[in-house]
Amino acid sequence: MDIVKLVKKARKGNDEAFEQLIGTVREKLYRTAYSYVRNEQDALDIYQDTIYKAYTSLKTLKKPESFSSWITKMLVFKSIDFIRKDARYFTTDDEDIFTKIISSEDIESIAISMDLSEAFKFLDSKYKTVILLRYYHDLSIKEIASILNYPEGTVKSHLNRAKKELRPILKEGYMHE
Template identity: 70%
Template structure:
């Protein structure tokens, strides 16, 4: 069954459909939360808060096919809120924020090949975030633009520049359109 049908059923109160939706993104949500907070218990708390928020606000989702991007955005905001509460010093500069979130340790939590991990060390934090959202979370350019608060054109140009930087480092076959 496709995501749009499950979202439609879940909006009508079908809890089993909502559970199926969550099970389709559970692993990626947890790993994303963990990459932000680097703590299993905190990541689980953020994950649970995200599920609750998604359940209570599912009726606000206008495009059912955008469920994964929508719930990922909720999770990212929950993670950022958690970090703000835990730390008095939270970066306001996007570059600084992404450099903290996309450290080598965080990237290693997502099982990439050694070649890709090494290649990631050469990318800027913003490029790393865009590559992760596009190819690990399978989000569209529009969804990434919404999450990162960038224009779509900026996301496209960052993605192209990141791929251009990765091409000489990686062997053929790693990055697909």
């Protein structure tokens, strides 16, 4: 069913429509939260808080077609708030987020994902956020700028800097312009 129709139904109190909406973003939301906090339980807490907030504030969504970006923005900020409030410094260590993101059965793809995971550990968190939103959530520069409240030029700059940081770490051929 169309996202816009589901949003309209959910706004009218149709819980099944809301559940269908969440079903379209469930996996990406959890993985994004996990990429920030690196802990399954904390990621689930952030994910559930985000779902609740989305449920209670769905009427504030101005553009129903932007549901995915809207809820992702909530999740990113909840993740960042969690990190700040928890007073722990989270880095991108130990877990293979890209091994989970790239779920191809192809051995070559698995090797690539392992390289990406290793490289991802070295990225600054602001670059990690932009990379996740761009390449994992497939959001446009404009959507990322809106989510992060950055000018589009800043998003482009962060993407370019992230690519430059990743390039020497990754084997030749994985990063294409």
